[in-house]
Amino acid sequence: MDTNTRPDAVAWIPLAEPAPGVTVRIRATDSHYDAEFAVAGDFVNSSVRTRFEWQDTETWRMILRAITRYEEDDDPQPEEAFTADWPDSPDPARLRFVIGEASRVEIHDGSDSDVFVSVPLLDGQAWITESMKRWDANRADFGFPEGGPKT
Template identity: 40%
Template sequence: MDTNTQPDAMELIRLADLSQSISVRLRSTEPTLESLGVRYYDAEAVVTSGFVNGTVYLGFDSEDLSDWGRLLDAIEEAEQEADLDEPFTADWPQSGRTAYLRFISDDPYVVEVHDGTSTQIVVSVPLDMGEEWIAESRERLAAARAALGGGAEDYRGAIPDHEPALPHDTPTA
C-alpha cells in the first residue's frame, strides 16, 4: 500500500484473469468533499500485467455508484443478447471529469483505462473473465455502498434522490 492510501481504503472494482487485472481502489471511505448531498471520493485505477503496471487518479461521486450498478445491469443484458452487431461499450465514471474505465464487451472483454484529462494515455487490457465477475462486482458495489454510507445497502433497492445518467457510450435499445 502506498503512503497516500488510507487504512480504510477498499476495492470498488476488480476485473482480473490469471495474468492481468484492473482495479479501482478507494483511497479512503471518507468523502473528500460533500456538496448538495453528493459525496466526492478519491480513488485510483490500477493496471497490473506482465507488460505494464500503472496507477492513475480516478475521482467519482456518490451518483457514480448508481451508474456502476446500472452499467453492470446493461452489460449483463448485452451478454444475453448474443446477436449484437457491435460489442457493448460504456464508460465509468463518465468521461471528461477524471480518468475513467471503458468497458468493451467482446471476446475477450477489453477494459481500457483512459487518463484523458491529464496525459491522454490509454491502456487497453484484454481480460478473460469468468462468468461470475458480474456477481462479484455487485458484491463489491454493495460492500462499497455500505462502507460509504449513502443510505442504501443495495443499488437495486435504493431510491435515489434523482436519476443520474447512464455512462456516455451506453447504447439504447
C-alpha cells in the same frame, strides 16, 4: 499514471485476471470520493485517480446490468460492441468497458495524451457477480445508500 497506490483505498472491484490485473479502489474524504484504477502486470504496473460523485455508483451498477443483458442476448455475434464509460464526471480519467467478441476494459489516463491501457476482462459472469457483491458490501460504508449519500 501514478504508480503509488493509496494505502487507505479499498479494493472494490476486480476486473481482470491477476496478471495483468485491473482493480478499482475507492476512498472517501470529507469532501469527495476518489477512485483509483490500478493495473498490475509484467508489462505495466500503474494507476490513475479520478474523482466521482455518489450518483456514479448507481451508474456502475447500471453498466454491470447492461453488460449482463448484452452477454445474455440471443444473438451470438452482435454487430456492434457495447461500450460504457465510468465515471460519468468532468474528470477525463475513466474506465471504458468494451463488451463484444474480445471484451476488455480500457483505463484512460485523463490527460491530453489520450494514453490508455487495454486489458481483457475476466471470462463469464463471475467478475460481474463479484463486483455486485463488493458494491453492495461497501456502498453503505462509503455513504452510498439507495437514494443518496449519508447525511
